[in-house]
Amino acid sequence: MVRGIALEGSVRILSSRITNTLLEIRRRQDASPTAIAALGRLVCAAVMMGWDMKVSSGRLTLQVVCDGPLGGMIADADTQGGVRGYVRNPHVDLPPNEKGKIDVERAVGGGELVVIKDYGLREPYLTRVPLVSGGIALDIANYYKSSEQIPSAVALGVLVDPKRLIASAGGVIIQLMPGVSEEFVSHLERGFSKLGSVSRKLEDGMTPEEIVEELLGKDASPTWLGHQKVEFRCTCSYEKAESAILTLGKDEIKRMIEEGKGEVECKFCNAKYVFSLEDLKKMLEEVEKDEGV
Ligand SMILES: [Zn+2]
Numbered sequence: 001m002v003r004g005i006a007l008e009g010s011v012r013i014l015s016s017r018i019t020n021t022l023l024e025i026r027r028r029q030d031a032s033p034t035a036i037a038a039l040g041r042l043v044c045a046a047v048m049m050g051w052d053m054k055v056s057s058g059r060l061t062l063q064v065v066c067d068g069p070l071g072g073m074i075a076d077a078d079t080q081g082g083v084r085g086y087v088r089n090p091h092v093d094l095p096p097n098e099k100g101k102i103d104v105e106r107a108v109g110g111g112e113l114v115v116i117k118d119y120g121l122r123e124p125y126l127t128r129v130p131l132v133s134g135g136i137a138l139d140i141a142n143y144y145k146s147s148e149q150i151p152s153a154v155a156l157g158v159l160v161d162p163k164r165l166i167a168s169a170g171g172v173i174i175q176l177m178p179g180v181s182e183e184f185v186s187h188l189e190r191g192f193s194k195l196g197s198v199s200r201k202l203e204d205g206m207t208p209e210e211i212v213e214e215l216l217g218k219d220a221s222p223t224w225l226g227h228q229k230v231e232f233r234c235t236c237s238y239e240k241a242e243s244a245i246l247t248l249g250k251d252e253i254k255r256m257i258e259e260g261k262g263e264v265e266c267k268f269c270n271a272k273y274v275f276s277l278e279d280l281k282k283m284l285e286e287v288e289k290d291e292g293v
Pocket of ligand 1: 236267269271
């Protein structure tokens with residue numbers, strides 16, 4: 001992904017191609033074309049927004065709480081291009097909409113977008129905004145406008161080819177700072193409607209930079225300020241699985257002891273953490289000690 005500015009900094013730009021990362025996420029989630037099209041848009045926004053926090057460690061989480069058949073999804077990114085994603089009902093697949101496109105809006109339905117920015121200092125910043133379209137891009141733009149007061153244009157795309165694999169995926173976020181002229185805003189709106197689909201442009205071989213250059217036109221050529229590799233990265237660990245079991249409480253641990261083993265599966269990467277009878281007995285002791293039993 002790339003980051004840049006135009007018109008003396010009054011236009012901020014993020015642009016990305018995440019095709020290989022999304023292939024990895026699709027494989028781990030065993031996601032249908034509809035599910036990966038929806039989750040992919042969310043992942044694409046999250047990885048750019050995480051990098052845009054401009055700190056060396058921190059996390060950006062986008063959670064979609066929704067009543068559509070996908071049942072909800074999460075994209076969780078660090079600030080260095082690492083991202084992971086989860087969709088609750090990955091096998092849901094819907095027929096295309098009347099334009100022949102994957103019907104992400106219907107698969108998501110109504111609900112809210114929760115944006116969590118964690119700078120690792122104090123409590124994370126949590127913002128909830130209602131979903132305005134379910135198609136994700138407009139929902140992210142609405143978040144920027146209503147919560148950060150930054151008018152933004154967002155395009156996110158996942159192109160699924162006939163072999164049901166991801167052909168390309170990526171997105172563009174353009175933010176307008178105070179001082180941008182009305183003319184530029186309508187110029188940008190025209191650019192976006194002319195652009196068509198970002199994923200199609202990427203599939204045609206255009207780079208994230210070239211897509212933005214085409215979008216802005218020659219009167220607002222961008223200055224590129226940084227590049228960042230994007231990759232699938234999960235943060236699960238044996239220690240985190242252990243504390244997950246501890247938070248379940250003693251009754252649940254006793255049940256696991258009866259079964260002879262405890263298992264925690266990471267819903268993002270499918271890694272399995274298995275705890276022996278021995279481990280579980282130690283954990284039960286720990287919990288009972290904490291509870292003063
Ligand atoms: Zn994991």
